[in-house]
Amino acid sequence: MLRIRHEVNGGPEVLFAEDVPVPGPGPGEVLVRSEAVGVTLPTVRKVREGSTATPFGGEVAGRIAATGEGAAGFAVGDRVTGLCFADAYAEFAVLGAAMTSRIPDGASAVEAVALVRSGLVARGAYEAARVEPGESVLVTAAASAVGTLALQFARAGGASRVVAAVSSAGKAAFVRGLGADEVVLYEDADWGAPYDVVLDGVGGDLLGPGVRALATGGRLVAFGSGGGTVDAYELLVRGASVTGFQMRAIATGKPELYERWRRELWELWEAGTLRTAVHEEIPLAEAARAHAVIERRGNLGKVVLVP
Template sequence: MRRVRYEQANGPLFLEEVPVPAAGPGELLVRAEAVGVTLPVVRKVTEALEAIPLGGEIAGEVVATGPGVTRFQAGDRVTGLCFGHGYADFALLKEAMASPVPGDASAVDAVALVRSGLVALGALEAAHPEPGESALVTAAASGVGHLAIQLARVRGATRAVGAVSDARKADFVRALGADEVVTYDDLGTPVDYVLDAVGGNLLGPALAAVAPGGRLVAYSSGGGTIQAYDLLVGARTVTGFQMAGIARERPELYERWRRELWELFGEGRLRPAVHGTFALEDAARAHEAIESRSNLGKVVLLP
C-alpha cells in the first residue's frame, strides 16, 4: 500500500510502498476513503524534534478486525481519529475511537464533521453558553471554527462574530451564519464568550474581547500568555479545553456529542465545508493550505 512519510523535522513529505498492517487487539483495519488534515499534525511536522506518524481523522470501510473488537465487523463504514499512520491507503483505528458513518453520508462528510465537530462542540460546551448570549469564534474559517460558528447559533447565540486572519474570508464566514466578521487586528465589541483556536499573540486580544463576567475558552496548540490582572478586571474566566481528555475519561459524553453532530447534520442545521481534496501524493499541498491559513473549511486527502 501507499503511505505518506517524512524523515526529519520540516523535511519533505513523500510516498512510500509498505505492507498493509495487521489489526491488533482492539483495532480496526480501515480502507481509507478520506483523511482529514489537522493543524496539530501540520505543526508537528514543522516543529517536532523527530519524524512522527502522520495521523488524523480517517473514514472508510472496515476490512478486518483485531482480537477483542465487538462493535464493528468487516464491511462497516466508520470514522475516527488515527494516532498512527493515517495518510495511507489502509490505516489502523482503535475501536474506542471509531464511530459508524450513516448510510447517507460520504467519507468526506465524516472527516469534515466528526473530529472537528467534536472539538468545536466540546469547546462550546466548556463556555456554558446561554440562549441570547453573544459569541466570538477565532479561526472562524478553519475546519473547527466554521463548525463552531454554526454550533454557537444552534446553542442560541443571538450575535455570532467570526474572527479571521484575512478579510477575504468574510463572505464564507457570513454564509455560515455569522452576524459580523472581524480580523485579528480588531476583534470588535466585547462578547459574552470567546472560543479561541489561535492562541499565541492573539490570546491577549481574545481575552480583551470578553465582556465583564464573560468566558474565554482556549483550545489552541499555539500557546500564549495572559496576565492574572486581566482576569481580575471584569471578573473574566479562562478555561482550557482538550478533546483527548474527554475521549479517554468520559467516553459516554464523547459518544453523546458524536450522536448530536450526526443528528444536526441530518437535520441540515450543521453543514461541514470542505476547502479542497488532495491526492496522497499531494499531501504537501494540503499542508501548505493549512500553514498559509488560506483554507475555507476542512482540508481532506483522498487515498
Template sequence: MRRVRYEATGGPLFLEEAPSPEPGPGELLVRCAAVGISLPMVRKVTEAAEPVPLGGEVAGEVVAAGAGVTRFRVGDRVTGLCFGHGYAEFAVVHEAMASPVPDGATEVTAIALVRSGLVALGALEAARLAPGESVLVTSAASGVGHLAVQLARIRGAGRVVGAVSAPDKAEFVRSLGADDCVRYGDGGWGDPVDCVLDAVGGDLLTPALAALAPHGRLVAYSSGGGTIQAYDLLAGAKSVIGFQMALLARGRPQTYERWRQELWRLHAEGALKPAVHAEFALEDAAAAHEAVMSRANLGKVVLRM
C-alpha cells in the first residue's frame, strides 16, 4: 500500500510503499477513502522530538476485523481515529474509536463532520453553555471552530463571536451564524462573554481569559500549550476546563455515540453544514499540511485516495 511518512522533525513528507497492517483484537482494518488533516498532527511533524506515525481521522470501508469486534463487519463504512499510520491506503482503527457512516453520506462529509463535530460539541458541553449566554470561539474558521460556531447558535447562544487570524475570514465566519468576528491582534475582543472555546492556546490564552465576563468559563482543547496566571482566575471568579475527545470516547462510549447521532441528525436536517476547504491527493500531503499550518483554511482540509 501507499502511505505518507517523514524521517526527521520538520519533514519533508514523502510517499512510500509499505505492507498493509493487520488488525489486532478489537481493531478494524479500513480501506481509506478520505483522511482528515488536523492542526495537532501538523504540529507534531514540526515539534515532536522524534518522528511519529501520521495518524488522525480516517473514513472508508472495513476490509478486515480483529478478534472480539462486535459492532462492525466487513463491508461497513466507518469513520474513526487512527493512532498509527493514517495517511495511508489502509489504516487500523480501534472499534471504540469508530462510528458508522450513514447511507447517502460521503466519506469526505464524515471526515468534515464527525471528529471535528464531536470536539466542538464536547467543548460546548464542557462549557455548560446555557440558552441566552454568549460564547467566543477561537480559530473560528477551522475544521472544529466552524462547527462550534454553528453548534453554539443551534444550542441557543444569545451572542456568538468568532476569533480569527486574518480579516479575510470574517465573511465566512459570519455566514456560519456568528454575530461578530474579531482578529487576534486587534486589542480587545468587544463585550465580555460567558464562555470561550479555545482551540489555539499558547500566547492566546491570556487574551482569551480576559475576554470572559466574571464567572465565565474557558474550555481549552488545543495542542498549543500555554500558561495562565492564577490571579487572573481569582479576580473574576473565572474557570478553565480542559477537554480531550479521545479520553471521553474511551471512558464514556454511550455519550460519544449520543453526540455522534446528534451531529448526523443536525446535518440531515440541514442545521449543521460542515465545510471542506480543499481536497488533496495522498501524494500532496505536504501541501495539505501547509494549508493548515498557515491557517489559510476555511473549514476542513482532507486527503482523498
C-alpha cells in the first residue's frame, strides 16, 4: 500500500511516498481502507519543528477491511471514521475501536473527516469557555476546520456578537458566510475588543493579543498547538482566566461524554445547524501540497487527502 512519511525537520519538501505491507489490526482495533484523511495544523507543525521523524496521526474515514479481537460493535464493510495515532497518511489505517464511530447514511467520508474531530475540538473548547447566551465571542484561526465549526457553535448558542480573527482580508467573506458578524485581522490593533470569550486556535504570538482582548471577567480557551506565554498581570487587571483544552483528555478520561458529543455532532449536521467546509480534496500522493496549503495559511476549511 502507499504510505506517506517524512524525514527529520523541514517543510513539505521532506515528505515522501513509500510502498509498505498492509498492517493488521490488533486487539480492540479495526483496519480501515481509507477514503479520506484529514490534514491538521499540529501535524504540519510536527513536520516543520519536530526533532524526530514520527508517523502521521490524524482523522481517517473509510470502510472497515478487518477487525481485531475485541473490536465489539464493528464488522467488515462498516463505514466509519476515527483517529489513527500511527500512519494515518496511508491507503489502509489501523484505528482503535474506542475512538471510532459509524458514518451515517447520507454523509460522505470527506464530510466525516471535516466534521467529527474538528467538531469535537470546537464543541469542547466552546463548552470549556462556559459561554452564556448574549455574550460576545472571538474565534481565532476562524477559517480553519475547527474555527469554522467554533463560529457556528457560538452562533447557534446565542452569542450576541461573533467575531472571526483571520490572517488575511481575503477570508472575510468566507467566515461571514459561516456566522461571523465581524472580521478582524491578526495585525489589527485591538481586535475590536473587549470580548467575554476568546477561543484561540493559534497560540504563539497571538496568545497575548487574545488575552488583552478579554473583557473584565473574560475567559480565553487555548486549544491550538502553538504554545505561547500568558502575562499574569494582564489576567489580574481583567479578572480574566485562561484554560487549556485538549480533546484527547476527554476521549480517554470521559468516554461517555466523548460519545455523546460525537452523536450530537451528527444530529446538528443532519439538522443543518452545522455545515462542514472543505478547502480541497488532494490525492494522498500529493500530501506535500496539502501541507504547503496549511503552512501558508491558505486554507478555507478542511484540507483532505484522498487515497
